[in-house]
Amino acid sequence: MAVEHPDRDAYTGYLTTGHEWSGLKELNTPVPRVLYFFLTLAFLFSVGYWVLMPAWPLGVTYTKGLLGIDQRKLVAASLQDAALERSVWTKRIETEDFAAIQSDARLMTIVRETGHTLFGNNCAACHGADARGGPGFPNLTTNSWLWGGKPEDVFNTIRVGVNSAHPDTHVSQMPAFGRDQMLPRQDVIKVARFIYSLSHPRADDVDPAAIAAGKAIFAANCVACHGADAKGNPELGAPNLTDRFWIYGGDFDTIDTTVWGGRQGHMPTWESRLSQLDRKILTLYLVDKRIPPE
Amino acid sequence: MIAQLTLIERQHAIMISAAIALLGGLMILAGRDDLMGVHGALISAASIIMIFRIGGSYYAPPPSEDRLRHYYDDPSKVGIVLSMMWVVVGLAVGDWVAWQLVNPDLTFGAGWSSFGRLRPVHTTSVIFGFGGNALIATSFYVLQRTSRARLPDQVTPWFVLFGYNLFCLLAVTGYMMGITQSKEYAEPEWYTDLWLVVVWVTYFILYLRTLARRKEPHIYVSNWYYMAFILVVAMLHIVNNLAVPVSIGHAKSYSAFSGVQDAMTQWWYGHNAVAFFLTAGFLGMMYYFLPMRAGRPIYSYRMSIISFWGITFFYMWAGSHHLHFTALPQWVQTLGMTFSLMLLIPSWASAGNVLLTLNGAWDKVRDDATLRFMMVAGVFYGLTTFEGSFMAIRSVNSLSHYTDWTIGHVHAGALGWVAMITFGSIYACVPWLWKRERMYSPKLIEAHFWLALAGTVIYVFAMWNSGIVQGLMWRTYNESGTLAYSFVDTLVAMHPYYIARAVGGLLFLIGGCLGAYNVWKTIKLPGTAAEHAGDLPQHVVLGAGIPQAAE
Numbered sequence: 001m002a003v004e005h006p007d008r009d010a011y012t013g014y015l016t017t018g019h020e021w022s023g024l025k026e027l028n029t030p031v032p033r034v035l036y037f038f039l040t041l042a043f044l045f046s047v048g049y050w051v052l053m054p055a056w057p058l059g060v061t062y063t064k065g066l067l068g069i070d071q072r073k074l075v076a077a078s079l080q081d082a083a084l085e086r087s088v089w090t091k092r093i094e095t096e097d098f099a100a101i102q103s104d105a106r107l108m109t110i111v112r113e114t115g116h117t118l119f120g121n122n123c124a125a126c127h128g129a130d131a132r133g134g135p136g137f138p139n140l141t142t143n144s145w146l147w148g149g150k151p152e153d154v155f156n157t158i159r160v161g162v163n164s165a166h167p168d169t170h171v172s173q174m175p176a177f178g179r180d181q182m183l184p185r186q187d188v189i190k191v192a193r194f195i196y197s198l199s200h201p202r203a204d205d206v207d208p209a210a211i212a213a214g215k216a217i218f219a220a221n222c223v224a225c226h227g228a229d230a231k232g233n234p235e236l237g238a239p240n241l242t243d244r245f246w247i248y249g250g251d252f253d254t255i256d257t258t259v260w261g262g263r264q265g266h267m268p269t270w271e272s273r274l275s276q277l278d279r280k281i282l283t284l285y286l287v288d289k290r291i292p293p294e
Numbered sequence: 295m296i297a298q299l300t301l302i303e304r305q306h307a308i309m310i311s312a313a314i315a316l317l318g319g320l321m322i323l324a325g326r327d328d329l330m331g332v333h334g335a336l337i338s339a340a341s342i343i344m345i346f347r348i349g350g351s352y353y354a355p356p357p358s359e360d361r362l363r364h365y366y367d368d369p370s371k372v373g374i375v376l377s378m379m380w381v382v383v384g385l386a387v388g389d390w391v392a393w394q395l396v397n398p399d400l401t402f403g404a405g406w407s408s409f410g411r412l413r414p415v416h417t418t419s420v421i422f423g424f425g426g427n428a429l430i431a432t433s434f435y436v437l438q439r440t441s442r443a444r445l446p447d448q449v450t451p452w453f454v455l456f457g458y459n460l461f462c463l464l465a466v467t468g469y470m471m472g473i474t475q476s477k478e479y480a481e482p483e484w485y486t487d488l489w490l491v492v493v494w495v496t497y498f499i500l501y502l503r504t505l506a507r508r509k510e511p512h513i514y515v516s517n518w519y520y521m522a523f524i525l526v527v528a529m530l531h532i533v534n535n536l537a538v539p540v541s542i543g544h545a546k547s548y549s550a551f552s553g554v555q556d557a558m559t560q561w562w563y564g565h566n567a568v569a570f571f572l573t574a575g576f577l578g579m580m581y582y583f584l585p586m587r588a589g590r591p592i593y594s595y596r597m598s599i600i601s602f603w604g605i606t607f608f609y610m611w612a613g614s615h616h617l618h619f620t621a622l623p624q625w626v627q628t629l630g631m632t633f634s635l636m637l638l639i640p641s642w643a644s645a646g647n648v649l650l651t652l653n654g655a656w657d658k659v660r661d662d663a664t665l666r667f668m669m670v671a672g673v674f675y676g677l678t679t680f681e682g683s684f685m686a687i688r689s690v691n692s693l694s695h696y697t698d699w700t701i702g703h704v705h706a707g708a709l710g711w712v713a714m715i716t717f718g719s720i721y722a723c724v725p726w727l728w729k730r731e732r733m734y735s736p737k738l739i740e741a742h743f744w745l746a747l748a749g750t751v752i753y754v755f756a757m758w759n760s761g762i763v764q765g766l767m768w769r770t771y772n773e774s775g776t777l778a779y780s781f782v783d784t785l786v787a788m789h790p791y792y793i794a795r796a797v798g799g800l801l802f803l804i805g806g807c808l809g810a811y812n813v814w815k816t817i818k819l820p821g822t823a824a825e826h827a828g829d830l831p832q833h834v835v836l837g838a839g840i841p842q843a844a845e
Contacts, residue, residue: 026592031600042638045635082775129780
């Protein structure tokens with residue numbers, strides 16, 4: 001080119017549009033063909049998709065699509081298929097008794113797999129992912145069951161809950177012996193020392209006379225629920241005080257706090273939230289997870 | 295600042311502030327039994343401070359007529375400073391909540407510090423505080439220069455800027471007190487929403503008034519995008535926030551929509567907030583600052599047109615891809631998915647247009663971290679729009695939806711695209727605005743660039759991993775046909791990625807702090823440089839060698 005056009009960009013060779021905004025210019029480069037190609041491709045794909053699938057509204061209805069696909073029907077069908085596929089074993093768990101299921105290794109494999117997910121999604125928030133509980137929530141891997149450890153008992157507890165809204169709920173309350181002035185402060189301390197000594201027989205920092213005094217107070221106030229041997233009563237949800245498992249903590253201070261202020265735990269009812277099958281799987285899962293007695 | 299206002303403008307400013315103070319007073323009165331009263335007190339206090347500020351300079355000598363020969367840049371300057379303040383706060387809160395996800399006990403047991411309240415503080419601070427202030431500041435800057443017209447008056451821009459920041463402040467303080475309407479990215483309650491309507495409509499009118507005064511025959515691309523941003527955000531904001539308060543004295547309100555209509559309206563809003571707040575506005579920024587900094591003409595005017603109309607048209611339909619496999623009728627989902635796919639073409643045309651603009655200036659990209667910020671922003675814009683269209687496909691969405699993949703996608707856009715283009719534009723614009731030779735420390739910009747890039751990459755990779763692991767665990771079945779993993783199992787699997795994400799966020803935060811420090815030190819630099827090219831509305835000859843707009 002003999003004469004350079006003033007609006008020609010030296011680098012690309014394209015002309016500018018001839019406008020300028022405070023030093024900014026734009027080139028008049030044509031739109032690359034490939035852009036139209038992909039735009040057409042995307043549009044054609046969309047048209048194809050609209051023809052095959054539900055797509056455009058038509059007043060009170062819509063174009064249903066040639067494939068006749070409906071997401072609700074698809075979900076319903078796949079749920080039905082899944083239920084059918086599972087029915088091979090779900091029917092057996094629903095109908096057979098606990099002992100029969102427990103003795104079937106194949107069924108118990110399913111119980112362990114499925115129970116793990118059910119427990120994680122419904123129970124782990126309180127009882128922990130490993131079912132070992134935490135302050136205020138019982139450890140479920142021990143043999144120390146508040147409301148009985150037989151499968152039937154566990155199944156029932158899951159169904160009705162503890163201090164829950166269910167009409168048949170387990171009801172349990174540990175009175176606030178100190179706060180409600182059923183025992184003077186000194187007696188609370190004495191009985192707490194006695195209770196502490198039950199699970200810590202070797203504790204040598206405890207005065208035998210104080211323990212004897214505590215034992216007398218225990219006999220007068222606590223045996224109705226916890227029993228003369230302090231081993232608890234699953235009928236009342238009263239915990240065993242002689243073992244090493246504690247809901248709220250087995251150190252002296254926590255025992256003292258418990259006797260002083262009382263306790264009332266809560267577990268929801270699962271009857272309306274989990275199917276009978278799920279609750280039965282959970283029961284079997286927990287009973288299976290239990291650490292064998294020492 | 296106030297010395298630039300004429301006497302009559304000072305009077306107007308005082309009257310407007312007094313009216314707002316009165317409004318705050320009425321809110322205190324009406325909301326005395328409610329948290330709304332606290333917000334009334336905040337509004338009153340802010341406007342009374344404003345009255346005292348203006349009153350203090352009321353008798354200052356009036357500004358010289360010479361000011362009209364320059365653009366009105368004070369609001370842009372304050373907007374950029376506010377933007378940098380919001381970004382430090384927003385990123386810090388963001389990283390804090392990322393650590394909360396690593397360790398959920400980091401709450402001090404207080405309501406305000408819970409994840410549910412702090413998370414919207416993070417999103418509002420970075421999107422509206424940082425992004426919004428940067429958009430307002432740069433839109434004033436770009437609008438005046440590309441129109442060769444000064445803003446029509448000196449009160450309206452301040453009303454828009456301070457009014458908008460008052461909105462942000464009401465929003466984040468409200469969240470911490472528990473005031474929210476629980477709509478994502480539209481959490482503020484009815485009175486805060488109404489206030490934003492007033493501010494936003496004023497913003498739009500101000501934009502139109504300035505454009506009407508323009509001395510250029512054509513409207514530059516950036517202004518198309520800024521206008522689309524202002525207009526559509528007004529529309530989205532008003533419709534999605536239609537609600538009835540329980541009483542005039544209570545913060546709580548109920549949405550005009552319910553059920554699936556509510557969901558659809560929310561995601562029509564939500565996705566177009568991404569489109570018109572986080573895309574259109576920042577494209578406006580990119581179309582000005584990138585070619586300006588590179589010293590290159592825009593690659594193709596024709597591609598600008600195709601992308602602009604493609605983006606504005608297709609985005610409007612895409613929102614329903616947020617509701618795949620929900621109660622939303624399937625035909626609406628189909629439209630959302632197909633329009634999201636078509637949207638990819640104009641999006642890539644935009645990204646391509648700005649990246650091709652750099653042809654002939656790639657040596658500058660190598661040497662100049664500011665331009666590199668903008669280039670990387672363009673790349674992330676392309677990556678994120680591709681990912682977005684991909685995730686809108688039903689079968690992909692069935693894996694990605696509700697997982698951390700979505701969080702990763704959003705942050706590829708928010709960190710890689712929105713924040714990078716903003717930092718680049720601010721680094722370009724600050725020396726021009728304050729008449730400095732350059733930024734205080736180019737080395738700090740370089741450090742900021744690498745921290746931001748590393749932070750973004752770590753964040754996005756962590757969330758891709760976490761999201762896909764999570765999505766796959768959710769759909770894994772045992773042989774017996776039951777789910778293999780509980781929700782808790784997925785959290786355990788995601789924990790390491792949460793730590794990586796928080797580390798990535800920390801790098802990004804450190805970069806943001808360096809940026810704020812650098813901007814502050816640049817403002818404090820002594821001495822002034824010559825006017826930037828095209829920095830005067832009139833064709834006055836500043837000196838030889840400075841290019842001037844030719845008509």
